[in-house]
Amino acid sequence: DLSDGPVTVQEFMEVKSALVASEAKRQQLMKVNNNLSDELRIMQKKLQTLQSENSSLRRQATASACQVQTGSDHKDTASHSSLKRRPSARGSRPMSMYETGSGQKPYLPMGEASHPEESRTRLQPFPTHASRLEKQNSTPESDYDNTACDPEPDDTGSTRKGRQRSMLWQGDGLLPDTAEPHSVPSPTLPSTEDVIRKTEQITKNIQELLRAAQENKHDSYIPCSERIHVAVTEMAALFPKKPKSDTVRTSLRLLTSSAYRLQSECRKALPGDSSLPTDVQLVTQQVIQCAYDIAKAAKQLVTITTKENSS
Known part of the structure; x- marks a missing residue:
């Protein structure tokens, strides 16, 4: 029986070569595994960074929305109080109510007298957005200066959504053709x-x-x-x-x-x-x-x- 005989040098070298090849393969697989583990750790760190940035952006967006809502509520209170006081001061100072409520004077030239201007404000709220566009780039709060004077439910809903919903109104064609070109892409x-x-x-x-x-x-x-x-x-x-x-x-x-x-x-x-x-x-x-x-x-x-x- 050949199995009972001595191991030849050739057989020994073949076994040794197989062991060396197996060890080299094992080392290679361990190296690949270590590289993959390093890549996984790097990816997890990047994901954690992304999560923290997303949380920070969410907090900023929530804080901004709260500030916008608070500002619109103050403007709504000031506007309604000015409308209540306006009949008694109709002849003496028709401009002071808008100066105290929102500080926006370009709205006044829409009418020569106080009575036509008042009816235009109450019955046709949408043209007030034209003055909003004129002040849009200079004052961030101007998007909400005139919306509080509109008693319609749709406009009240838009003030809760902030600037973006008002920009959507611009994209829907509810504004005059005098809208600025840079305001068109925002609704998208x-x-x-x-x-x-x-x-x-x-x-x-x-x-x-x-x-x-x-x-x-x-x-x-x-x-x-x-x-x-x-x-x-x-x-x-x-x-x-x-x-x-x-x-x-x-x-x-x-x-x-x-x-x-x-x-x-x-x-x-x-x-x-x-x-x-x-x-x-x-x-x-x-x-x-x-x-x-x-x-x-x-x-x-x-x-x-x-x-x-x-x-």
């Missing part, structure tokens, strides 16, 4: 709160995907990528199909294309391929890169929307 952007809310959904789903990658749960890639794709689609639906801003178009293109690419990469992790242990490492790298691109695009859209809505 969604509210900052909606964009931040969708971004938080995307970030939450990306975190689940990264946890699955860190725990080598490759079968969870596809469900996570589908949830990310749904959240991305909902966020993209907030924006117009053809936005006027090149920056918005670029960010939306990066957002949607990265979501599609993420789904494609996650499908490659399905079992059935003989080279799966090697391919999964590469797939994980591509998945992390796609997730990073999605988070980056979402952050850009939050920044753009916040900047445009606050200007």
